[in-house]
Amino acid sequence: MTEKELRLKTAEIEKISHLDYFNIAISVDCVIFGYDEKELKVLVIKSDLEEFSGLYSLLGDLIRPDEDLETASYRILKERTGMDDVYLEQVQAFGSLERHPSGRVITIAYYSLIDIKHHKLQLNNNDLHWHNVREIKKLAFDHKLILDSCLVRLQEKVMEHPVIFNLLPEKFSLRELQELYEAILGVELDRRNFRKKISIKDWLMDMDEMENDVPHRPGKLYKLKPAFKKKAPGKRFTVVSQGN
Amino acid sequence: MTEKELRLKTAEIEKISHLDYFNIAISVDCVIFGYDEKELKVLVIKSDLEEFSGLYSLLGDLIRPDEDLETASYRILKERTGMDDVYLEQVQAFGSLERHPSGRVITIAYYSLIDIKHHKLQLNNNDLHWHNVREIKKLAFDHKLILDSCLVRLQEKVMEHPVIFNLLPEKFSLRELQELYEAILGVELDRRNFRKKISIKDWLMDMDEMENDVPHRPGKLYKLKPAFKKKAPGKRFTVVSQGN
DNA sequence: TCAAAAGTGTTGACTTTACACCCATGA
DNA sequence: TCATGGGTGTAAAGTCAACACTTTTGA
Numbered sequence: 001m002t003e004k005e006l007r008l009k010t011a012e013i014e015k016i017s018h019l020d021y022f023n024i025a026i027s028v029d030c031v032i033f034g035y036d037e038k039e040l041k042v043l044v045i046k047s048d049l050e051e052f053s054g055l056y057s058l059l060g061d062l063i064r065p066d067e068d069l070e071t072a073s074y075r076i077l078k079e080r081t082g083m084d085d086v087y088l089e090q091v092q093a094f095g096s097l098e099r100h101p102s103g104r105v106i107t108i109a110y111y112s113l114i115d116i117k118h119h120k121l122q123l124n125n126n127d128l129h130w131h132n133v134r135e136i137k138k139l140a141f142d143h144k145l146i147l148d149s150c151l152v153r154l155q156e157k158v159m160e161h162p163v164i165f166n167l168l169p170e171k172f173s174l175r176e177l178q179e180l181y182e183a184i185l186g187v188e189l190d191r192r193n194f195r196k197k198i199s200i201k202d203w204l205m206d207m208d209e210m211e212n213d214v215p216h217r218p219g220k221l222y223k224l225k226p227a228f229k230k231k232a233p234g235k236r237f238t239v240v241s242q243g244n
Numbered sequence: 245m246t247e248k249e250l251r252l253k254t255a256e257i258e259k260i261s262h263l264d265y266f267n268i269a270i271s272v273d274c275v276i277f278g279y280d281e282k283e284l285k286v287l288v289i290k291s292d293l294e295e296f297s298g299l300y301s302l303l304g305d306l307i308r309p310d311e312d313l314e315t316a317s318y319r320i321l322k323e324r325t326g327m328d329d330v331y332l333e334q335v336q337a338f339g340s341l342e343r344h345p346s347g348r349v350i351t352i353a354y355y356s357l358i359d360i361k362h363h364k365l366q367l368n369n370n371d372l373h374w375h376n377v378r379e380i381k382k383l384a385f386d387h388k389l390i391l392d393s394c395l396v397r398l399q400e401k402v403m404e405h406p407v408i409f410n411l412l413p414e415k416f417s418l419r420e421l422q423e424l425y426e427a428i429l430g431v432e433l434d435r436r437n438f439r440k441k442i443s444i445k446d447w448l449m450d451m452d453e454m455e456n457d458v459p460h461r462p463g464k465l466y467k468l469k470p471a472f473k474k475k476a477p478g479k480r481f482t483v484v485s486q487g488n
Numbered sequence: 489t490c491a492a493a494a495g496t497g498t499t500g501a502c503t504t505t506a507c508a509c510c511c512a513t514g515a
Numbered sequence: 516t517c518a519t520g521g522g523t524g525t526a527a528a529g530t531c532a533a534c535a536c537t538t539t540t541g542a
Binding site for chain 2: 023024026063065066067068069090091092093094095096097104106108
Binding site for chain 3: 190192193196197214215216217218
C-alpha cells in the first residue's frame with residue numbers, strides 16, 4: 001500500500017462504520033459559489049474516498065438528528081469557511097441508489113453565495129480549493145449533477161432577485177456587477193441596457209465614492225440598499241406549526 | 245376510550261416502533277393534484293395520528309432502503325390511485341425538527357398531476373378525498389406548507405412547460421384548457437389573448453372533432469402533440485454516475 | 489328566440505434590443 | 516497621446532393588455 005492509499009478511507013470501511021446504524025443516511029451538500037477574477041468559482045475538496053481518488057467533491061456532511069436542514073448547511077459553511085452570515089438556498093434532494101459507494105445516502109443540495117474576499121473567510125484546510133465552475137468536468141459522487149442543478153437554479157434566480165450581491169464586496173462598480181452577471185449567466189450583456197435594467201430595479205444606493213486603483217477612468221461605487229439584504233441565519237423563517 | 249380513539253395510533257406508539265431503528269427517518273410526500281368541476285383539487289387522507297385527529301394529510305410513506313426517491317413516489321401513487329404513468333416533479337425537502345410528532349422525519353415533497361376522470365384511477369380507501377385546494381386551511385404535520393410550496397412551483401411551471409395536460413382527459417376544448425389555467429393561477433384570463441398565446445406555443449393538435457353534450461355551441465377538441473407527452477416512469481432519466 | 493359560449497384582430501402601451509459617441513483617468 | 520472603460524439616449528421590433536361583434540348550437 002502506498003502512503004496515499006493508507007491515508008484514504010475505503011468506502012468499504014466507511015460502510016462498516018455507518019451502515020449498521022442507518023438504514024438510509026441523510027446528508028446535505030453545499031455548492032459554495034464565489035466570484036473572483038471575473039469567473040464564477042465553487043469551493044471543492046479532495047475526496048477522501050478511495051473510489052474517488054483524485055477527484056474533488058462538494059462540501060457536505062451527514063445531518064445530525066438534532067439539527068434541521070438549514071442548520072446543517074450553516075454548520076458546514078461555518079466549519080469550512082469561518083463565515084456564518086451567508087446566503088443559502090435549498091435546491092433539491094438527490095437520492096439515487098448508487099450515488100454513494102458506502103451505502104444508501106440521500107442528500108439535500110444547497111447553494112450558497114459568499115464574498116471570496118471577505119475578511120472573515122478562511123479556508124483552514126489545505127485540500128479546499130476554489131475551482132472555476134466552467135472548467136469542472138467531473139466530481140466525486142453525483143456532485144457534478146448537483147453543481148449543474150444549483151447553477152441552473154442560481155441563473156433562474158438572479159435577474160429577479162437581489163441575491164448576486166452576496167458574491168461581491170460591499171462596494172462595487174456597475175462594471176463589476178455586470179461582469180458578475182455575465183459570469184453567472186454565461187452571456188455577454190449590453191452595457192447601456194444592463195445599466196437601465198438595474199436602475200429600474202432600484203436595488204442600489206449610490207455611495208458617492210469612486211473606484212481606486214483602476215488603470216482607467218474610475219466608476220462610481222454602489223452598494224445594495226439595506227432593505228434587500230438577506231436576514232441573518234438565526235432570524236430565518238422556520239415553520240414549526242401550520243394552520244392558515 | 246371512544247371507538248375512534250382506539251382506531252388511532254398515537255405518535256408515542258409510532259415512535260417506539262421506529263425510533264430505535266432510524267436516527268433520522270426519511271419519507272416522501274406527494275401532493276397529488278387533480279382537476280374537476282373547474283377547481284384544482286388535491287388528494288388527501290384522514291390522518292391516523294391522534295395528534296392530528298380530524299385533520300387530513302398528504303399521501304406519503306417512508307422511503308425503503310432499496311428504492312430511489314422517484315420510485316418511492318411512484319409506489320405511493322400506484323398504491324393510492326392505481327395509476328402508474330403520472331407526471332411527477334420533486335419540489336424540495338422539508339426537515340424541521342418538530343415537523344413530525346413521532347420523531348425526526350425529513351420528507352421530500354413531490355407533486356403529481358393526474359386526470360381525475362381517468363379510467364385507471366381508483367381510490368380504494370374510503371378515507372381518501374379530493375379537496376378543493378383553495379379551501380384547505382389546515383393539514384396535519386407541515387403539509388399545508390408543503391401544499392403551498394408545490395402549488396407555487398406548479399404555477400411557475402405551467403405557462404412555460406406543457407405539463408398541465410396531465411390534469412385533463414386526452415381530448416379537451418380550449419375553454420376547458422383555459423379554465424384549468426385559471427384554476428391553477430387563480431386569475432381570470434382574456435379568451436382571445438389566451439388562445440393566441442397557446443397557439444404560439446404549438447403544443448396542440450386539432451383533432452377535427454367537436455365537443456358533445458354541451459348546452460351551447462360546441463368547440464373544437466384538441467390533444468397534446470405526442471412529442472410533448474411525458475416519458476413513462478420506467479424510462480425516466482436516472483443518474484448513476486457522473487463525468488463525461 | 490334565447491342563453492351560452494365559439495371564434496376571431498386591432499390598437500396602444502410597454503419592454504427589449506441594437507447601436508455610437510464623447511469623457512475622464514492612468515500609464 | 517494612448518488605451519481603457521465610464522457614462523449616456525434613441526429608434527425599431529416585439530410582446531402584452533384591453534377590448535366587441537358575429538356565429539353556432541341546444542334548450
